[in-house]
Amino acid sequence: MKVNTTTNSRGVLNAVLLTGASALTLFAATGAHAQDVAQTPAEQEAAAAAPDGEAITITGSRIKSPSLTSPSPLQVVTEQDIQNTGSIDLLEVLKQNPAIGVPGASRTTNTFGTSPGRSTVNLRNLGPSRTLVLIDGRRTVAGDPGSSVVDLAMIPTAFVERVDVLTGGASAVYGSDAIAGVVNFIYKKSFEGLNLNAQAGISERGDDDQYSVNATFGQNFAGDRGNLLLHVGWQREGLVRNTSREWAAFDYVSLGTSQRVGTPSNANLTAAQNLFKPLYAPSSVGPGGVFSIAGTGNRIINPDGSVRAYNATTDGFNRAADGAIASPVERLTFAMRSNFDVTDNINVFVEGTYNKVDTKGYLEASPLRTDGSLGAFPASGNANGYFNIESRVFRPDGTSVILRNPFVSDAVYNLANDRTGDGLKDISFLIRTTMFEPGIRLVTTQRENFRLAFGGEVDLGGGWSADAYYSYGSTRAETRMDGLANLYNVANALMAVPDINDVNRNGSTTDAICADANARAAGCVPINVFGLNADGSSKISQEAINYVKASYQANALQEMHVASANITGTLFQLPGGPVQLAAGVEYREESSRDTFDPLTNQARNGYTQATDTIGSFNVKEAYGEVVVPLLSNTPFFHNLTVRGAARISDYSTVGTFWAYNGGVEWSPVPDIRLRGVYAHAVRAPNIGxxxxxxxxxxxxxxxxxxxxxxxxxxxxxxxxxxxxxxxxxxxxxxxxxxxxxxxxxxxxxxxxxxxxRQETATTWTLGAVINPVSIDALRGLTLTVDYFNIELEDAISRIxxxxxxxxxxxxxxxxxxxxxxxxxxxxxxxxxxxxxxxxxxxxxSGGTKTEGLDFTASYAMNALGGRANLSVAWTHLLANGITPLAGDPYDNTMGELGNPKDSANASLSWDSNSWGFTLSAEYIGAQYLDYENFQTRYVLADGSLPDKKYFRIDSVIYTDAQIRFKVMDEMQFYIGVKNMFDVDRPPLYSGVSGNANGTYDPIGRRFYAGARLRF
Incomplete structure (x- = not known):
């Protein structure tokens, strides 16, 4: 839309807004100004996306200007960058950025539980709830009901034009949650033609099969005053089972953790040396179960009914064999956008997306237990989990007799005693329900995300414009976990007696029946859990399985309504340039509802207990932002600009609070720009x-x-x-x-x-941008260095x-x-x-601190008959740690697993008119196992600790490559490889701390190929 500068409305607006704006000049936010100064690739990309001379915004600011710079570190991932990775999962692309930490959830970190397959981004490792995810600068509904975290699986990859990654507090501009920064997905806006894309891939081991097919169509209408954009896409990412990788196929624990002793001893040196060696430690809970008889636990009942002690070598159950390294995910996406110039000064738009994501999670068969809060016979003290193996049965004449459960062998009966004091013998047990269909706990989840936004923009003249929009978003999630047990029915089925009164009317007085008449009337079938048959099969009948089996079922809905109005323009001129202002108001309402099946409500499915939850809140907000250019085009002050933003938020839950920031940009010469921002950022508690x-x-x-x-x-x-x-x-x-x-x-x-209460953070970023615009040969070079410091107080966290x-x-x-x-x-x-x-x-809690340096370098140049692009990003931590609770000592986590002191990414691309290639590498520096809570437990005889090298995880480098060929102007083929050298995941086993699968690649070398058609 063109900016009209011929009207006289400017004076009226100045009079209304000048008073409020002057108060904001003390604060600063990211913004737009300073033409012909050093720009980062992100700023250059945003400017290039707009028609010549059109005023646009850059992520981190609401102010519109044709010349854009950002005082906060801002990196960009373009559509071409995404394509050059060969990734169909946006999280896989983003997490190569060293500023992005271990995902809160991903295909490889969330393979079981009740919400597998989600993808969440985590800037600075502060947690995904402290990274605000936007679409075109606007909030979108959470992908996990009850939270504020957006599921990236809901974002159509091929519909994304670029991704802006802004690090540093941005709550003054965008509101709650922008503590670590903002990830802003910029969708395609105007497009004419038809794009078709298809891709397929597979790992070297024959799994992780991936397919993606999508089409994007765009057409102008009404004499090019409007544009309609339509998109449809389908993607599937395949299952990777634990059994396909040796390190995950067995129930391994760290050998060293099992060798550690709790007293100072030189044996702890051997233990430390063996921390990265595996020890097979199968579960004692298998299909045949283990029993506690007369207070003695871990007893096995043989097929002949005799009893013996558990033997790990012969009786152990390998739980790992049923799990998954990566969850399968299937996505179907529809998206549309249309904009229309009603007049030269008024533009309206409407956009919408619908996403359906189907995922599965895999977990070993459920343990069926009699003790504990999730057991069939929950109680306290000595009675916990014990159930009677004999019952008092009344005859028709009124006399009674004590009879034992007909499934109980003589050996078990003779060993058992009365543990509960009711005069009847009892035992307890724990078995694995492998006999329940499907033999494991299979989690199926379907999530549907709908988003609709519409609004308009008005050119008010005199350099002023206003916009307003309304958006609605909803996420529905339906989850089912099969392979569980109805503990009410289990309790009834275990209380079996011989049918001495022939209540079944079949002529037999020895058949096993359920002791309780009401349970029998409701279909109770007695269950035989007392060991396995000689061939290893279960003694539990199919009829009994049908009676006791159950599923976890959950339905969730989260909704968001947002209405926003903004105005931006030039207040007046200073010698350094125009003083620009943006101001606006926003109303947001969120609600969430979770409902569960009755057994889950009552903790009677043996897996979990959850209560139906309904919650909502609303927030009213107003903000202002100003850019004040103090000097320009003077010696040593090619540009000096200060900025300010402040936002007041009134929550229906936690009340009213402020967020604000302040900063400065100084360019002594056009080639160098120094920048700094201080921000006070806030996150309000979410519904969950x-x-x-x-x-x-x-x-x-x-x-x-x-x-x-x-x-x-x-x-x-x-x-x-x-x-x-x-x-x-x-x-x-x-x-x-x-x-x-x-x-x-x-x-x-x-x-x-x-x-x-709400949590607050103070963030500092100080840095420099070097872009030698005055040297033609180096105009394509950009260097940045930024210092960041984030201190989070009153962090909302679960102990x-x-x-x-x-x-x-x-x-x-x-x-x-x-x-x-x-x-x-x-x-x-x-x-x-x-x-x-x-x-x-x-x-x-007490809080969190992270401090470090970001370095980036990019260079674009013509070379060898094509265009070459080199980019490097490196993050170096200076400090990182947490204070778990107020008053606790500081826990230094810098360099520990999940928080590498150094991480980097480099990429080299070259393209000509006929072919091109990309070679990229991701570096993850050496890391160590947790010092305070892990290393300090390996005390040697003299009171010292083993050398730190025994707790060290070596650095890794993952290398990817892609080659692409143009068959014709409209068609391109490409092939690629990820983890080209098949770098193994470090040998991290159960017992050591940290998230290995979120930090490292657990899948290995994989290949892909695809085609793109443009018409």
Whole structure:
């Protein structure tokens, strides 16, 4: 749309807005000004996308100008960049940027649970909820109901023109959540013609098959006053099973973690040396189960009914074989956009997208247990999990007799005793429900995302324009997990007795029936869980399976309404240039609803407990932003500009607060631009953090008491031995000894906090841009260096289970011990003293800090008959850490797994009229296992710690390549390879801390090929 500068409305607007604008000149935000100064590739790309002379905005600012610069670091990923990677998953493209940390969720980090296959971006490793994701500068609905986090799987890759990545606080411009920065997806706007794209790929091992087909059509209409853009796309990313990679195929734990002892000893040196070696540690919970009989746990019932102790070599169950490295994802996308010039000064638009994503998650067959909050017979104390194997049965004449369960063998019956005090023998057990269809816990999820936005822009003349829009977004998610059990029915089915009264009327008085008459009337079928048949098959009948099997089912809906109006223009002229202003108001309303099946509501499916949740909030906001060019075209001051922005937000939940920022840009000469921004950014709690009901589940832990002996010294040992169950375990085994189920079958209870407050951050960025525009041969060169510092206070976070356990046992803070429940005695597969449950509360924690340097370099030039482009990005951390709770010591996480001190990406592309290539490399620096909570537990006899090298994970480099050929002007073919040298994932096994699959490539070398047609 053309900017009209001939009207006289400027004076009226100046009078109305000058007062408010003058107050804002003290603050600063990213903005647009300073023609003919050093520009980054992102700024150049944004300017190139606009018609000559047209005023546009750049990510990080609402001000419109034809000359654009940003005082905050801003990087761009163009459509060509995306195509040159061969990735059909946007997250896979973005996470190569060293400023982007471990994904909050991805195909390879979220392969099980109840929402597999999501893709979320995580700037500066501060968490995905602190990265604001925008579409064309506008908010979009969350992809995970209850949160504020956008699922990148909902964004049509081929519809994206470019992606702007702004690092640094931007809450003053965009509102809540922009603490680490903003990722802004710019969609295609105007296009004429037809684009067809098709791609297929597969890993070297024959899995991770990927397919993508999409079409984009554009047409002008009404004498080129309008444009209609239509897009349809389909993508599929295939399953990668654990069994396809040796490191994931078995239930491996770190050998070193199992060798560690809890007292100062030189044996801990050997343990440290073996941290990256695997030890096969299968679960003791298999299809045949383990039983606790007369208080003695881990007993196996043989096919003939005899009883023996569990033997890991012959009885162990390999849980890993049923899992997945990467979840399958299938996406169907429809998108449209139309804009129309009603007059030369008025433009209207409408755009919409619909995405349907189908994913699957894979988890080993469910443990069916009798103890604990998710057991068939939950209770406390000695009665926990024990059920009667004999019952009192009444005859028709009124007399009664005590009869044993007909499925119980003589050996089991003779060993059993009365643990509950009701005069009847009882036992407990834990089995694996591999006999339930489909033999594992299979999670199927369908998410549908709909987004509609419409609005318009008016050229008011005199350099002023106004725009307004309304947008609506919704995300629906339906999730089902099969392979679970109805614990009500399990409890009924276990209470079996012989049919001495022939209630079945079949002439037999020895058949097993359910003891409870009401249960029988409801279809109860007795279940035989007491061991396996000689051929290894289950003794549980299909009729009993049909009676007890169940599914987890959840339905969620999140909706967002946004209405916004903005005005921008020039207030007046200064010697340095025009003083520009943007101001606006915004209203946003979000609501979320989660509903679950009745068994999940009541914690009776053996997997989790979740309560239906409904929550909503609204927020009213107003902001102002100003750019003041103080000097220009004077010696040593080719440009000196200050900027300011402030936003007030009034939330229906947490009240009113301000966000603001301030900064400066100084170009002593056209080739060099120095920049700096200070920002006060804010994140309000989302719906899930405020309203979600408590939820029970199963987690894995690292127990600080593991390895403690009677001779161990120090506070940890004393605190651990104070627990009767831990002490009994030590007395029986010589040291506190735990099994895989003990560590990976721990109950978790999460709770929200209606009194949670907003979190705040102060962010600093200081840097320089060098773009030698005065030297023709170097105009294509851009160098940037930026210092960043983000300090987050009152961070909204859930207390990690490791923090709870360390507070109680390592630091001796007794208040945290109430959140830990340990078993007083062995029970089924669980050892005496093992952790039964950890309660994890949501709090405003102490805070987080990250500090470092970003370096980028890019150079474009004509070479060898084509166009060459070289780009490099490098992030170097100076500090990174957290304060888990207020008053806690600072936990330095810099250089630890997931937070490499150095990471970088480099890319070289060359294209001619007939062919081209791209060669790229991603570097992840050396990392270490957690120091405070891991390394310090390997104490040697002299009190020292093993050399840090034993905890080191070597650096890796992943190399990708693509070659493309033009068959004709309208057709291009391309082939490529990812992880060209098949660099293995580092040998990180269970027991060590950190997210390996989110940090490294777990799939290996893979190939792809495709074609693009342009008409």
């Amino acid at each position: 953090e405020l309203f979600a009901a408590p939820q029970a589940g199963i987690i894995g832990i690292t127990d600080p008491c593991q390895g403690v002996t009677l001779a161990s010294t120090g506070n940890t040992a004393v605190n651990c031995r104070a627990d009767p169950g831990v002490l009994a375990n030590i007395q029986a085994n010589g040291a506190f000894t735990l099994t895989v189920p003990d560590l990976q079958g721990v109950g978790s209870l999460t709770a929200t906090n209606p009194n949670i 990690a289970q490791a923090t709870v356990l360390n507070k109680c046992y390592v630091q001796g803070v007794s208040e945290f011990c109430q959140f830990v429940t340990r078993r007083s005695a062995a029970n089924g597969a669980f050892s005496a003293g093992s952790v039964e449950q950890v309660v994890r509360a949501l709090v405003n």
